[in-house]
Amino acid sequence: MSYPQRVKIVEVGPRDGLQNEKELVPTDVKVELCDRLSAAGFPNVEATSFVSPKWVPQMADGAEVMARIARRPGTIYSVLTPNMKGFEGALAAKADEVVIFGAASEAFSQKNLNCSIAESMDRFAPVAEAAKAHGIRLRGALSTALGCPYQGEVPIEDVLYVARRFKEMGCIEIDIADTIGVATPQKVRKVMEAVAKEFPIEGIAGHFHDTYGQAVANVVAALDVGISIFHSSAAGLGGCPFAKGATGNVASEDVLYLMRGLDIETGVDLDAVVDTGQWISAHLQRKSSRAGNAIAAKRAA
Amino acid sequence: MSYPQRVKIVEVGPRDGLQNEKELVPTDVKVELCDRLSAAGFPNVEATSFVSPKWVPQMADGAEVMARIARRPGTIYSVLTPNMKGFEGALAAKADEVVIFGAASEAFSQKNLNCSIAESMDRFAPVAEAAKAHGIRLRGALSTALGCPYQGEVPIEDVLYVARRFKEMGCIEIDIADTIGVATPQKVRKVMEAVAKEFPIEGIAGHFHDTYGQAVANVVAALDVGISIFHSSAAGLGGCPFAKGATGNVASEDVLYLMRGLDIETGVDLDAVVDTGQWISAHLQRKSSRAGNAIAAKRAA
Numbered sequence: 358m359s360y361p362q363r364v365k366i367v368e369v370g371p372r373d374g375l376q377n378e379k380e381l382v383p384t385d386v387k388v389e390l391c392d393r394l395s396a397a398g399f400p401n402v403e404a405t406s407f408v409s410p411k412w413v414p415q416m417a418d419g420a421e422v423m424a425r426i427a428r429r430p431g432t433i434y435s436v437l438t439p440n441m442k443g444f445e446g447a448l449a450a451k452a453d454e455v456v457i458f459g460a461a462s463e464a465f466s467q468k469n470l471n472c473s474i475a476e477s478m479d480r481f482a483p484v485a486e487a488a489k490a491h492g493i494r495l496r497g498a499l500s501t502a503l504g505c506p507y508q509g510e511v512p513i514e515d516v517l518y519v520a521r522r523f524k525e526m527g528c529i530e531i532d533i534a535d536t537i538g539v540a541t542p543q544k545v546r547k548v549m550e551a552v553a554k555e556f557p558i559e560g561i562a563g564h565f566h567d568t569y570g571q572a573v574a575n576v577v578a579a580l581d582v583g584i585s586i587f588h589s590s591a592a593g594l595g596g597c598p599f600a601k602g603a604t605g606n607v608a609s610e611d612v613l614y615l616m617r618g619l620d621i622e623t624g625v626d627l628d629a630v631v632d633t634g635q636w637i638s639a640h641l642q643r644k645s646s647r648a649g650n651a652i653a654a655k656r657a658a
Numbered sequence: 659m660s661y662p663q664r665v666k667i668v669e670v671g672p673r674d675g676l677q678n679e680k681e682l683v684p685t686d687v688k689v690e691l692c693d694r695l696s697a698a699g700f701p702n703v704e705a706t707s708f709v710s711p712k713w714v715p716q717m718a719d720g721a722e723v724m725a726r727i728a729r730r731p732g733t734i735y736s737v738l739t740p741n742m743k744g745f746e747g748a749l750a751a752k753a754d755e756v757v758i759f760g761a762a763s764e765a766f767s768q769k770n771l772n773c774s775i776a777e778s779m780d781r782f783a784p785v786a787e788a789a790k791a792h793g794i795r796l797r798g799a800l801s802t803a804l805g806c807p808y809q810g811e812v813p814i815e816d817v818l819y820v821a822r823r824f825k826e827m828g829c830i831e832i833d834i835a836d837t838i839g840v841a842t843p844q845k846v847r848k849v850m851e852a853v854a855k856e857f858p859i860e861g862i863a864g865h866f867h868d869t870y871g872q873a874v875a876n877v878v879a880a881l882d883v884g885i886s887i888f889h890s891s892a893a894g895l896g897g898c899p900f901a902k903g904a905t906g907n908v909a910s911e912d913v914l915y916l917m918r919g920l921d922i923e924t925g926v927d928l929d930a931v932v933d934t935g936q937w938i939s940a941h942l943q944r945k946s947s948r949a950g951n952a953i954a955a956k957r958a959a
Contacts, residue, residue: 538952540919542916542920567948568949569953570948571919571949573872574875574877574916576875577843577878599959600951600955600956601958603952603955604951610871611871611872614842614870614871615842618843618845618872647869648870648872650901650903650904651869651898651905652870654901654902654903
């Protein structure tokens with residue numbers, strides 16, 4: 358095995374994490390969360406979404422969060438932008454990166470975006486054009502790439518189609534997302550290898566959810582293939598809208614602990630993330646991550 | 659990657675799991691737990707310990723548990739036996755396998771067994787002799803093989819020493835245990851490869867704790883090396899005596915879900931284990947495992 362020497366960890370807790378927490382989180386807490394995460398050294402923080410508050414009330418204060426966070430030089434702050442209205446918001450908020458998203462599952466696209474995969478791609482074209490015109494980084498989030506709550510298996514051809522469309526639209530990064538956390542390592546390896554033939558491997562991110570306890574193993578499988586960008590959330594914030602009570606994004610603490618064990622540099626201070634995970638978990642009255650709790654317990658002993 | 663086509667999963671929840679749960683569990687519940695687990699198809703259930711109730715009050719009813727369980731033909735029921743008194747108990751209880759144990763860490767051995775590693779091995783010699791004389795299977799549990807709460811790193815030579823002693827004493831299986839769950843995959847690979855030079859690989863088991871969220875990834879690393887026996891506990895029962903509030907053994911549901919995803923046969927009915935995990939978790943007022951909760955939630959939806 359030869360792993361990448363250095364990986365980029367994208368902290369998605371403030372967006373993908375909090376969006377799937379039941380409790381509405383005060384803006385102050387969101388701002389502090391982003392600031393703690395950038396101070397811990399995450400090179401990229403997914404800060405919020407510019408979506409209709411009717412769809413996602415948790416993210417209604419996106420503009421305020423972006424205005425109030427302490428922008429750390431060098432940190433990329435990403436925001437989700439489903440349409441031109443979202444893009445205008447992102448532009449006004451001086452986001453460093455806008456994220457467009459599409460499902461690889463036809464059933465998921467129909468049910469959640471109310472259109473086909475191909476149509477969902479067409480809809481993002483103006484956002485992609487605008488990002489290019491304004492010199493803003495563009496990322497494509499490829500959801501249900503490893504399984505779908507409606508159709509189950511997702512043909513690899515559909516994953517590759519979306520990857521190609523994202524590339525044509527100018528995405529410099531795409532994330533292969535196991536939205537419902539069903540994947541196991543061989544599957545991850547297979548899909549990542551296929552995607553790497555369509556998209557530069559250094560721009561492919563693994564976005565794993567820990568719904569079935571497989572996420573850290575899936576990160577290792579992706580490392581095996583040469584993937585060097587991973588998404589995670591402090592304390593494993595979030596949940597699964599398709600399995601109530603299930604766990605959410607893979608925890609940043611678990612991933613950082615893994616990388617340390619594998620001698621892979623991240624530039625992120627694990628201890629600071631443990632503190633942040635404990636703090637946000639206390640706020641939300643939830644348990645933090647396994648590595649987070651174990652490290653905190655060891656310190657207290 | 660070529661994994662073994664079939665693995666043996668040893669369910670250790672009734673012993674290693676419950677022993678680390680705070681609440682004293684009624685004998686009835688222990689008996690039902692063992693019976694549900696054997697009915698689910700686990701080929702080997704670690705049922706109890708024959709140790710002094712002064713040391714381990716949770717296991718004081720070991721003889722009663724063994725007397726009352728419905729012995730499933732073909733299932734191996736293992737019990738821990740620290741000394742000849744324990745062995746007599748195991749013999750009277752008609753255990754199929756007795757388990758002796760030693761730490762690979764000198765500091766751990768001194769602190770927990772009050773003797774050196776070498777002395778701890780000598781102490782088990784009479785138990786090993788007696789097991790041979792009575793034709794009972796002998797297993798050696800090799801704790802702190804991947805890290806120690808007192809000395810940190812454990813020299814691989816010390817792991818190999820204990821493995822050799824276990825082999826000389828007639829152990830047909832040894833388990834390489836990450837007692838405090840600190841290992842990451844490269845470390846697991848390295849240690850397993852080294853041990854496989856001293857002990858037949860088909861008799862080496864991986865015993866992982868999920869303290870830092872690495873256990874499923876460590877199982878995969880061991881599979882890579884060719885290990886085909888794994889220990890796990892339903893619902894991830896147990897905890898870590900060295901990190902209060904941390905998680906315990908890797909969950910059987912998470913491991914079985916992994917094996918299904920990798921097309922590796924186990925002979926165990928995952929759905930039955932999910933039920934058992936939900937049932938025992940409700941009894942202990944704790945959360946079940948990730949895969950257990952996700953599968954249960956999906957069913958309820």
